[in-house]
Amino acid sequence: MNITLSVNGEQQGGDVEPRVLLVHYLRDTLGLTGTNVGCDTSSCGACTVLLDGESVKACTVLAVQADGHEVTTIEGLAPAGDGLHPMQQAFHEEHGLQCGYCTPGMIMAAVSLLEENPSPTEEEVRLGLEGNLCRCTGYHNIVKSVLAAADAGNGAAATTTEAVSS
């Protein structure tokens, strides 16, 4: 089946077998390997991308379902040639990543979260990331990263809503 879709602002497309998952289309056909596969039960969220601006698990979407839509992957997040997206910058400053494998999916989920809820509480961030598993960080700094990005996005000084001293 022939599909056309916008991926990170560029028109892409071609003939795909209907059973090809969006995540495999992105990785294997388009070479966008930033989006990762971490499980086979739609549990881990490592494959999270934005579909029309909303977070989805690319392992549970067929490429043919994305036909005619806009996909944003981690590679398309930062403004072209202009450093890092504020969420990426926040993860960097707050040490929200270690091995990095869950990170692209985590960041895309967080971007979508803030898009829908620009000033979340700590609990809203934790629940908002319930579909993204990380084995390295214990989530402490991931939550701080997202809250820092929210603060920065809302014009406040980059303070983090840190409940505890460390």
Added chain:
Amino acid sequence: MSLGTIGDRLPRKEDARLLTGEARYVDDLQIPGALWVAFVRSPYAHARIGSIDASAAQAMPGVRHVFTGADLRDAWANPMPCAWPVTEDMKAPDHWPVAVDTANYAGDAVAVVVADSRYAAADAVDAVAVDYEPLDPVVDLEDALSDRVLVHEGLGTNRSYTWTLAPEPDAVDRAFAEAAHTVQERYLQQRLIPAAMEPRGVAAVPGAYGGDLTIYSSTQIPHILKIMTAVTCGLPEQKLRVIAPAVGGGFGSKLNVYAEELVAVALARRLGVPVRWTETRSEAGVATIHGRSLIQDIELAADGDGRITGVRVKLLADMGAYLQLVTPGIPLLGAFLYHGVYDVPAYHFECTGVFTNRTSTDAYRGAGRPEATYALERTVDALAREVGVDPAEIRRRNYIPTDRFPYTSIAGLTYDSGNYQPTLERALELVGYDALRAEQQRRRDAGETRHLGVGITTYVEMCGLAPSRVLASLNYSAGGWEAATVSMLPTGSVQVVSGTTPHGQGHETTWSQIVADKLGVDPGQVEVLHSDTAVSPLGMDTYGSRSLAVGGVAVSMAADDVLAKARRIAAHQLECAEEDLELVDGELRVRGTPTRAMTLQAVAFEAFTAHDLPDGMEPNLFGQVTYDPPNFTFPFGTHVAVVEVDEETGMVELIDYAAVDDCGNQVNPMIVEGQVHGGIVQGAAQALWEEAVYDEAGNLRNPTLIDYCVPSAAEVPYFRLDSTVTPSPTNPLGVKGIGEAGTIAATPTVINAVVDALQPFGVTDIDMPATPERVWRAIQDAPQAQEAGR
């Protein structure tokens, strides 16, 4: 990039490529012409392998070959390696990468499909018809010990080894005979699935000519893998290059030599093309090693005040079906620590390893030390109950006093440094212990159904594996050294080549900080190379919380050598005495006449051209050190967990957690904290959520992340961290490891909290994980509950 030296919270240099998706993990690599393999795996835990009919599979689109275990038998010069024969009489079955006669666990590979694409390979797996003759499986540990059914007929028993540490058996007997209090507990360390977020993968790529082979693997151990591949496949070691690209977590599960890696190598050689494989998550559940899985019997003897006078431990450890790289030794890594931070004069430890028809166990975060800390800290709480003393107080009475360090333990270790009680007091302060106890009591008095529980653990662990001589005495087949080369290149930048192999730990940043501290250079200008045996030929790889204490120290020593040589060159060229030179802002200056100076970059160029070097000095400016540590390092700390248990549903919520850890001097406190955070969640996960569940036929019932409950951010709180700094005298940086400490401490901390919450019901123990149903049943079955007629 801001200047960052030792002690700075420098944001990581590794981050950019990870944040943007540019990092290449094995499955991301584009390898033109590669064939993909998929494995036909036994659905039976124990079965004789009869005929294998691959004709239907071979006829499927894209399928190139199907190889059986028999087909590949001659690819192996040696069986799969076990690097730790723990006893002279240890029994080990031959372990071939693809099983030939018998499948010994559900998941054991019996055939390999080679195809054009991973999908074609996966599609064909089901079409391979294997004639199995199912045999009785052994799943239960005590059943295995009875030898009722043998896993490996040829061994004549399921018992692989019994290992004993008994420094003074009579003293132990006396201690128990004379004890005012004794407590005896049995614990089950459940089987865990390490579940690093990146499934394993490998690609074996033959060179165009000359017999070279490059192996890309999601591995923690490129150097060891290179050697073991040479030995197992019968290849010249110098023809092999192993590269660990970006690796998505390991936690010990990638500290191994796996069948799939060896098969990829053998097939790449046989077929002359690249051969690759990537694990699926469900496959990982059976194909990647498991953690823990042992039964612990522990007894403490104590005097009237609850001072521990003796410890007796007996372990029954589940090896699984085969001995993988370190399988038999994992429980023994805790052998010396079942008295932990307590000054105990009598000690007895024994461990028996048995085979079962299940996936092999091996290293998983903490590897033997979480088990030891769990058994001890749970039993210390039992002792506290027996003696009638608060759990914090019983610990205070037993800590090794601070003035006793370096401390020679009854088990034969020398703890380098320690200062335990301040970590307890600070952790209690962080959670507000007194207020918590008051609130706990208020709820109990009011008959509320949401119970507070507070749990404490003080731990010490031994890491930085280890002095090579000590490894020799344990019969461990590798050394404990680490190598580093620090070079100032002719153009002035600094290059570090390290034998460590980070997969999330931030070595590039930390080693840069060490070099920046030593040489006064900008850490952003330091390039750290690692994880490629062609670029970094010498190394013992990353695991066991060893990299900073051994590898980082090697880096700092190499940097010292660079500076020493630079000083000699500068003194020679500036015509002054070496003692008159001082390093200021990256320049060597003559004290008193600062205009007489040379930048390190200038010295490096001079070393390269060698136009004017001191007599007898070799050109180039680099230091190369292979550092063999004189001792383990012994990080320690106290963790406190606060849980809320809903007595109606059994739900346990982790509502607060404090950790005060001491890993000696900290190079990058931000990275240290991150390691503790992650370690805590994995330890708490063993306590509350995770278990590899087997049925009686030996099938893993929960290989996927839907049923194997790795927790998310929604399940855990922020952690209140603090640290004390008691430098290690073992190494010049005064550093210790920290990568596993969080996990080592967290499991008993959380379970002690759950048991504490259930105290009104008379519950004194709960199996892990403390699922809602387990907690609910513990309440129903407990003596007070039955009395109260709940």
Added chain:
Amino acid sequence: MIPAAFDYQRATSVDEAVGLLTEHGDDAKLLAGGHSLLPLMRLRLAMPAVLVDIGRIGDLSYVQENGDTVRIGALTRHHDLERSGVLRERVPLLAEVAGQIGDPQVRHRGTIGGSIAHGDPASDLPAALLALRATIVARGPGGEREIPVDDFFTGFLETALAPDEVLVEVRVPAVADAGWSFQKFNRRAQDWAIVAVAAVLADGSPGVGLVNMGGTPLRAAGVEDALRSSAAAGDAAARADEGTEPPADLNASPEFRRHLSRVLVRRALEAAGA
């Protein structure tokens, strides 16, 4: 890992979808958000020969007030149910339940029609629709028909939908003034419920639905009966597991599920103001 191959068809209207279902019969399955079907297909537990993608049918996503009823288009996503002002005002239980399904990524794709048509006793929405006494609207070759929710779930993963019918709408009574509660018990936030309870206490007409207490989504008929006889919350809750056959799985035994159902029903009734 990846689904088995299938023939892919797109329907741009309900009638076209009905036509394709008629043509392919049992070989065909409908694809909406895909979050019930694709996970099964990836593990090859489902291998339909034909997939009819109805995700692009434009006029099936809506939440409309219609007097005392709220009509919800079958392709309305959980995310949109959660945020619907109409639902929050007129049928708040439904907005609450939708917001607890899976995780945000799942809620961006999963649809109410897809979830209901799948007929999984472990899904949250069916129990809510039982509590609300909803009506399912299906369209087939012979036209549209209304199916009361009590007639809809006929067996494990089986519904009253004929192979050539498309679920097009769910109609729920507006219950803004009724007490309501949703109690979901699971181990991790993203997990399916071990047991969950949806309760709506409209005057004289209590509705209590159970998640994961049997082979189909179940009505807690014993509880409703007790409530109609003015029983107190605790007494009514004691009848929570009447007529249920809770499954045993890795998370819970049948006995524990029975116990949980009683606790959760009591909590739901208390929260709903019984």
